[in-house]
Amino acid sequence: MRKLHQRHQTGASVLLMTSMLLVAALATALSSYRGVFYQIKITNNQIEDRQAHWRAEGGLECAFSSIVENNNTSIPTNLNSVCSAMDLDHLQVSPSDPERLSAKYGYREINKSIVFSGGGGVGAIKSTSDLLVFGSTLVSPPDPGPRNSDNEHECVAVVVSNYLFSSAGMTNHGVGSSIPKPSEDFDNSVDCASNHKTDVGSQAGIWQDSANNFVSHNVGNDVQRVETLNPFKSTFGFERGDWEQVREHEEYGFLSYTMQGADVNCVDKFKDDLVRGESNKIWIEGSCELNQDAIDAIIAIQSSHAKTYLFLLVHNGVLAIRGSGAIDGVVFHFNESFSPAPENWANISANTKVPIAHTPSNFDSLISSLYGGSSLTPLHATYLQSGSFKFTGGMVFDTQGQMALFDNSMRLQYNSDITSSFVFSAKPKWKKGSWYDR
Numbered sequence: 001m002r003k004l005h006q007r008h009q010t011g012a013s014v015l016l017m018t019s020m021l022l023v024a025a026l027a028t029a030l031s032s033y034r035g036v037f038y039q040i041k042i043t044n045n046q047i048e049d050r051q052a053h054w055r056a057e058g059g060l061e062c063a064f065s066s067i068v069e070n071n072n073t074s075i076p077t078n079l080n081s082v083c084s085a086m087d088l089d090h091l092q093v094s095p096s097d098p099e100r101l102s103a104k105y106g107y108r109e110i111n112k113s114i115v116f117s118g119g120g121g122v123g124a125i126k127s128t129s130d131l132l133v134f135g136s137t138l139v140s141p142p143d144p145g146p147r148n149s150d151n152e153h154e155c156v157a158v159v160v161s162n163y164l165f166s167s168a169g170m171t172n173h174g175v176g177s178s179i180p181k182p183s184e185d186f187d188n189s190v191d192c193a194s195n196h197k198t199d200v201g202s203q204a205g206i207w208q209d210s211a212n213n214f215v216s217h218n219v220g221n222d223v224q225r226v227e228t229l230n231p232f233k234s235t236f237g238f239e240r241g242d243w244e245q246v247r248e249h250e251e252y253g254f255l256s257y258t259m260q261g262a263d264v265n266c267v268d269k270f271k272d273d274l275v276r277g278e279s280n281k282i283w284i285e286g287s288c289e290l291n292q293d294a295i296d297a298i299i300a301i302q303s304s305h306a307k308t309y310l311f312l313l314v315h316n317g318v319l320a321i322r323g324s325g326a327i328d329g330v331v332f333h334f335n336e337s338f339s340p341a342p343e344n345w346a347n348i349s350a351n352t353k354v355p356i357a358h359t360p361s362n363f364d365s366l367i368s369s370l371y372g373g374s375s376l377t378p379l380h381a382t383y384l385q386s387g388s389f390k391f392t393g394g395m396v397f398d399t400q401g402q403m404a405l406f407d408n409s410m411r412l413q414y415n416s417d418i419t420s421s422f423v424f425s426a427k428p429k430w431k432k433g434s435w436y437d438r
Contacts, residue, residue: 052108059086059103060112067114067428075101075114077146099431113431115237123159123224124412126231129333129383129397129404130163130370134355134362137166137204139412140173141182142222148193155192157222157412161229162214162401163370164205166410172198172222183416196222207370231398232334236424240336240398243315247283252424259286259317262347266314267294276305279421287317289348295323295389302328309393311422318344321385322352330393330419333383333404340402342379355386355407363405381405393418 062083067075075093076082079101083091086105094100094111102111122143125131142157157172158164173179176191191197197220198204204218206225214225233239236246247254257269266288274280302308310329316338319331345353355362356378363378382399386407393415397404 048106049108052106053110055086055105056088056103056108056110059083059088059091059105060101060110062086063091063101063103064114064428064430072428074098115429115431122156123394124157124414125395125397125410126159126229127164127395127397127404128161128229128231129399129402131158131160131165131205131397131404131406131410132163132363132366132370132381133166133168133406133410134366135166135406135409136168136201137170137406137410137412138173139171139222139414141175141179141414142172142192142412143414143416144175144182144186144192145196147190150193152190152193153196155196155222156224157198159224159226159229160206161225161227163207164219164223165207165366165370166204167366168203169201170198170204170219170223171200172196172220180413182414192222195220198222231332231396235332235396240334243334243336246424247315252281254281254283254313256283257285259284259288264289264320264347265294266290267297271297271301274301274308274310276301276308278307279309279311281311281422282313284312284314285316286314287344287347288314288319289352290319290321290323291349291352292323292387295321295325295327298327299325307421309418309421318348318381319383320345320348320352321389322387324388326390326392326413328392328418330396330422331391332396333399335382335399335402338382338399340380340382342377344382345379348384352386353384356381356384356405362407367403376403378403378405385410 063079066079066082075098077092079091080088089104089106091103094102097113099115100111100113102109122145124139124142137158139157142155145154145156148154153175155172155175172192174192174197175182175186175188177188179188181188198218200218202218206214206216206219206223209215216223216225230240232243236252238246246252247256255270255273257266259266259269264287266284267290269284270282298310308328310327311332312329313332313334315334316336319333345356350357361378367376367378381403383397383404384407385405388409388411390411390413392413395412
């Protein structure tokens, strides 16, 4: 019996050991399977993450291709629709950086910056000069801008970095069917949204209140203040201090002239050199005066030779225009190292500078209203225009807080066919080192 009992104990021990080994083996196997499943899950997550990354990256490339193809000078708002096949959560400009494009798919969001250059931006006039208008401002037509959710245009008439003061109001005629088109192929069946179409007969513009805060007065969203406005860089793709590279740039093709001594008749310098039937870019070093004879000379050339557009840049000098008519082109006044002073007007003809040469002048009260008890006078301005005159492609001022004075009225017109005829840069490109994803 004892041997039988011992034999049973031995069998039980063997069975117990075997069971324990099987349990251990099973636990090891389960642990191994759990590790395998975990690794599979990690791998799947990584695959899904990379797929989301590739989808978002594809959205960026789709958007960039559209921007290049359409010669956009900023990131448009319709990219989600343009690249709808990518089925992204969003494809849009970054709220914190107007040149950063953001694409998101699932949990993956990637961003990359685009270098834009050669764009004139928006508006019939863009100015870092303080614009003072004794009289009314008329914009016909403005830049139509993008369409809003109601399919109306968010028109832009004026963009300034500081002041706009129009003493007798402002009228934006809009872009409807009764107004000249802002481009030949423009669909004028839809007008500006009501809040982007200023029409007021009293003082209007943007200036500081008693607390030195910039405030819009009697104007809609078609009149904008952009403190960081940089017309030179947005137009040419170079910083202001690199202006010589722009003037000498072979691809830009400026014809350059330097005004000597008391000579301010800049039109006589370049009118015979204008290539008929083509867009011409003129760079004037020094002060320039356009009287009625000069205006008529350019208009005569343009009337006889269609599309002889003029891009007139005046650098480091005063610019004075007196007369009536319309020049097909753009004026760009750029002062980079030029200080306002009354003596700068010495060589401008007496007839042209009448609005600022006599005391009191029409601008005394405007200057006092904007600048308080400063020592500024109208002769501290660097631009003066009087008469019923306009550039049909728009106006650009980059004189960093100097004064531009308009006597009797300011007439503005936007035409993208004219502005786009002046090519100042290569296509947009990705900014090196700007890739960011999360």
